[in-house]
Amino acid sequence: MLDIASDLHRWIQQRHDFAVATVVSVSGSAPRPPGAALAVNDEGTAVGSVSGGCVEGAVYELCKEAIGNGQPVLERFGYSDESAFAVGLTCGGTIEILVTPVRAGEPTRDAFAAFLTAVTKGETVALARTVSGSAELPLALPLVVRPDGTHEGSLGGQDQLTRRAAAEARAMLGVGRTGTVVVGGDGAHCPKPVNLLVESSAPPPRLLVFGAIDFAAALVRLGKFLGYHLTVCDARPVFATRARFPEADEIVIEWPHRYLETTEVDERTVLCVLTHDAKFDVPLLTLALKLPVAYVGAMGSRRTHEDRVARLREVGVPQDELDRLHSPIGLDLGARTPEETALSIAAEFVADRQGGTGRPLTGARVPIHRDVSVATAQLRESGTVYHAHRAPLRTPIPLDQIGR
Template sequence: MLDIAEELHRWVEQGRDFAVATVVAVGGSAPRQPGAALAVDSEGTAIGSVSGGCVEGAVYDLCMQALEDENGGSVLERFGYSDEDAFAVGLTCGGIIDILVTPVHADSPAREVFAAALSAAAGGEAAAVARITDGPDDLMGHALLVRPDGSYEGSLGGHPELDRTAAGETLAMLDAGRTGTVEIGADGSRCGQPVTLLVESSVPAPRMIVFGAIDFASALVRVGKFLGYHVTVCDARPIFATKLRFPEADEIVVSWPHKYLESTEVDGRTVLCVLTHDAKFDVPLLEMALKLPVAYIGAMGSRRTHEDRNKRLREVGVTELELARLRSPIGLDLGARTPEETALSIGAEIVAGRRGGSGISLTGAHTPIHHDGPLVPAGRIGSVA
């Protein structure tokens, strides 16, 4: 739901009734991940997607039915491939998706929580929403909003202990920027049976910091923005680090790279791309970067540059374990030559690391198309991380 927060936030402000269908679980080669949503208002206007087109029509009808039934609650539906009729409603890719359809009328128990969550997500604030997808019928349709400081509002409709336990589990998911399901045992739920929560996290866009204001950096900025990163370009040379040369960058910083890295905030989703291939910049920068808990560190240069750089890093005390984190030469082997091709190879390596991919061709491979590894959202959910 939070992946379409801006549009849904406008609907809430306009007082519209709507039904939201959210992917809560996937199996096999499903096209969308948990958290992906399609919403339909009472006039029949639709936004979002839950399957990339496979079952949109059927889900749209479920949303309209939910809106028409004033006394209806949330409904959980499963869609999968039909062996008997390939043209029946289902996923021709062979996957399975479970979709929770929730009507949100003016008097819905979760409307205020949804409104607060959508407002936070639309404003770029971190927040997470928890809903029960498997549990007692009287708990379906309620929601709990959890903020980064651990405070929460709303209720899942059961015992206060259920809210406290759910808030703790949801906060852990929010801290990791993850969207997915979590089960709370009967003891924690105090409702006599386990319940399954769908937790949707919305976090600010992850950072990509590009060091080196060169022509390759310009192409990488565009790829980074396309992938959903907040992109910063840093270079010590003011003549090159300009908004005119990097109009799509979110931020231009004129500073020695290692001094900027020392002063700025990074986290487990941050990617660092070192394109300077100049030892006086690279060595102090990488010496610091390889000790930080960031998602990706890549450095540009020939294999000769790579060997010389590693030698210099060892001389200043960088360990072999730390060096093993460095992706150098940066990018996947695509045979890239132009700045755009090189940026594509770097972006592909970042995605492979983020999603747990191997980076090899899918043709002839026996690896899954969609990996179950850690999923880190770029910006809002749509990607579990």
């Protein structure tokens, strides 16, 4: 839907009723990905596409019906063996399409208006809609989710389910992904699982890797797999080459702190300092720890870490900023190879973003999936918070010793 957001936003401003048909899932040789959309307004004007022409006529009629009766519908289109002219995907694939009416005076319109306004302003925002319904939980219930986890809307008045849906949507928003996710199915609060279509309006989060070493090459590969936009920065041109980092989106030959002074970062940005060289680390970390980024980690032995912290204190970095530093970088996985080390680093910044403990799930008394905004409160109930970068794995840190 993002590719037609400006048209839909204009229809909202012009007070048109309309319906949006959005691709929920695809299989086989389908022409458009999840999130692709076709919309029709109350004057019969259509924008967008869901199939490149195969089923557009049928979807157009579904949209007109939805504008008239106000009822959302989930429709499946696939290849018809009986007739090449039947409604279906002649390319042989199958798509599911959710048709959502957006009419004046209905809550759906308010949610769409909020989402489309944010998109047209270039803000980071997600729209989640139910695509498996029931009498208690109708189709196409909208939920607008912001990067900080705040949300607008409700899934049928079910507060806990709404919070869980918002948390899942926020996780997808964090990596700029559009697709389906399942929430519920845990018995008491939602006996049946609920499928959500989440559309994320956000660029991929940035992962800035400082230090063009072998460990950096492995981290770049894993970071791309996780959906990050990868930048490798090193002042040494002999090491920072495209041949060594073919998966990187950007390779920057510059002193790290000078590059960080000029590039854009946000609350989703991850900074990994792998240089473990004081002439690079100290000016870089002095700046990095002041920035509103998601994660700052630095590689090195414990001795290197102690020396680094002492140098940072000498140049005036305060304790509250030092408390943000993940060093030595990564979780205790017993990693030795560059690939294993990259995994330990990625595991730590994912856990940090999602409020994870870094502990094995076996025997852990914490939810497997939880809202980041309540994760700390849940851990406080048990009297313990875990920070793998400050203590050996599974070692509890008393609450009165936590500095962050």
